[in-house]
Amino acid sequence: MNAIILTAAWGVIMMFGGVFFKSKATPKYWAIVGILLAIAAVFAEIGYGESYFNVDLKGLLHFNSFNLTFIAVAYICTLFFFLLNGSDIEKVGNHVSEYFALIFFVLCGVAIAATYSSLLTLFIGIEILSIPLYILTGSDKRNLKSNEAALKYFLMGSFSTGIMLMGIAFVYGGNSSGTFLVANMGIGQGQLPVLIAVGLVLLLVAMSFKVSAAPFHFWTPDVYDGAPTVFTSFMSTIVKAAGFMAFLRLFDNVFGAAHSQWITLVAIITAATLFIGNITAVFQQSVKRMLAYSSIAQAGFMMLAIFAINDTAKEGIVLYTAAYSLATIGIFAILIKMNDYTVEGFNGFGKAYPLPAVAATVFLLSLTGIPLTAGFQSKFFMLMAALKNGQHTWLIIFAVLCAAVSAYYYFRVIQAIWFKEATTATSVADPAVFTAAFKTMLVITVVLILALGLFPECITNWLHY
């Protein structure tokens, strides 16, 4: 509860603060303070069960160690996002504090989507999550691509919202107890009633859209490519992970008992997502677009958690959130500083800026899933969860072969960084952008990724509080 109220309130503070902030740099510090407060509050709730707000929730929200840990991880990743990208958010436009306010509203949505225990709060959470994002996508107002992306995202997003609502209506109408509350839904193991089955498929489609799983991924590359790069970084990591969290909890708590009836459907979606994401990423010339497709590919791996639905899957999704978000935020933070977003733009980067180049390499290795990085552990947990499930072993083999394909496009960037000489006379990046503070943050991020790669239990143990 702490998280929801604090982030919502802080969003309002940031919004009105815009009137009073003199300098463009001020909102960043306020935002960092806000997120630190939120993190502290979440930890207080995990560790000591300390909730500062006693509200009668009527069973609409449910807090346990699993979803609180997820919120904590998502907020910590946001902290890293602020610290690495804070000054780049200032460059997007003039309304800096509004951008931060919108991000805080998204964070409020993240918390609701992670803790809902009624289909109504699920819907509200997903909407609070999405609407500020439509605005952020279009925040580069003079850029045609940004406008196009925002409109596309908004249209497609509203469409999927409609489908989700319809799904919720079917599930509501179909369950015998006539309730929105997840706990009382009582969907059993037997043959699903037609209404419930239709609702399930509609919800599956809507959630697949939100997490950009194939074949509902078509908006992703355009939106991620068109949005200002800082916000792409935020959207493709924390927000997507929250989508998965809602997805996982929906299919675990509501439809969990009927697992065997929808598992094949999810397996097909997973395979399609892995295949399309990985294969299309291979052909991209722009690193930003490549990362957009790679985020679809990574979503395929996260789909394995939905496919498996067990305790390891829960640990896996939290770990995946941390690993994938940190690495992606890191690589985007470096990408923003580059003069040229194509793969060739990275030529000679290693020679010019060794430290950021080492960091970029670690991020890419983590995304590939090389041992010693957090990326390996998260993939490892996902594979373990999927294998524990015991069905559709072909999917797991397929997933690891796709992971091998992913090495191709991540390593192309590594090759450009280290093994190719800069071809053009212009420098790869302006030396001034790599400040000491930025470098320090990169080092901290790298250390965190390696630490999670060695000791993933420092996160997964929180789940067992």
Added chain:
Amino acid sequence: MFGNYITIPHLLIFIPLVTGLLAFFVKQEKLVKGWALCSSLVTLLVAIAGICYSKNEALSGYAYSYEWMKYMGASFAVILDGTGRLLTLLTAIAFPVIFIATGRYSYKSAPAYFGLMLLAQAGLMGVFVAADALLFYFFWELALIPVYFLCSRWGGEKRIQATFKFFVYTFAGSLLMLVGIIYVYLHTAATPSADHSFSLYSFYTATLSVKEQNALFWLFFIAFAIKMPVFPFHTWQPLAYEQSPTSVTMVLSGVMVKMGLFAVIRWLLPVFPEAAARFDNIVIGLSVVGIVYASLIAIRQDDLKRLVAYSSIAHIGLMCAALFTAKEVAAAGVMIQMFNHGINIIGLWIAIDLLEKQFAVRQISQLGGVAHKAPVLTILVVIIAFANIALPLTNAFVGEFMMFAGLFSFNIWYTVVAGISIILAAVYTLNMLQKVFYGETNTLTAATTEIALSEKLALAAIVVMIFVLGIYPQPLLDLTKESVSLLLTRFK
């Protein structure tokens, strides 16, 4: 001897790891060279100490173990059995020899080069001592990453494609193995702190049905077959050997391919003995085809590096075939041959490197008459080349003889076909010697100079090992005797 906290296997991993990381921060080239050499010599001392002092634990018995991922049942467990001691010793010998033999040359960004070399050594050591499947997987991949960077940064013209092919090939194989590891793990018994365990012992006692064993066998075998490489998974190898800087080729062919064989001995055969026995004919058949195929191609090679690369495929193929015969004499032969092959091939690479550095070509057709001006080099190389053909009195003879003896009692026809490779090996090796070292000098080789003292020492050390182990192989046999008999109690 160091108590239970830091033991010899730990030192073997951590000395190169720590010194390798520190090497990145040494700025002067001379200093970093000395640093790397010292580090590798210390590791060598530790490896020798490992042979002398370590207790003779049985494979399934006592392991030095730390908790790592407690609730997953993974631990930082290491053991040093006979096979492990043999291969850690090989690794520990290989690196100083490589550093000495290539010490004269300067590398661009030397700190990174030596740092990565030492990290590769740490990874290799880890593979040879790991007694926990997840730990094994970690090191298996970690040995690859530094080598990838070494080849791509310091290699030949087509290095980027060549190394990338090599990387993707092995990475795909290892991921399949990872699926296999997790699957076996889910069928192991519970431990006090976790539902399942990754330890070597619980892998040996995992309950797997026949069908599961069959499928898992191939998941593991493909990963190992790519690494060795066994025909038809060998296509990455000649190009990678050719394009890598020679010092890295030495690591790759001398030590790294042994990872594949070692993994078969430590993991594949004992964990899936029944499946291995069921598929023995397929594996031996593939290996034998590979032996003849690679030998034939080697005859046609003009590039020295490619010639040795193909000859290496043939040798490794024979070892793989011998392993699957489940005969004691063959298994013992494989053990010592892993060591001997590593020594011999590093010697050959050093010789090729010296020629290449002097003449800037590797084509046999462009060389000739080197013996007139460089007799010492010639004598040393001829001896190493003889070891490559497995002439009696050289170390390779003992191993090959034992492996053929085992293969003979398994199936005579395999022996007949694989035996052709002995003749073919003589053809390509002697042909190479004749054309490169004897005959008339040409304009290129007229100005040949003799090699430097450090290089003489490096080659001489290898020649001494060739003779000593050729005449008196008993120490190596004693070292691995226990491992062999343990292997054969599980895999019949």
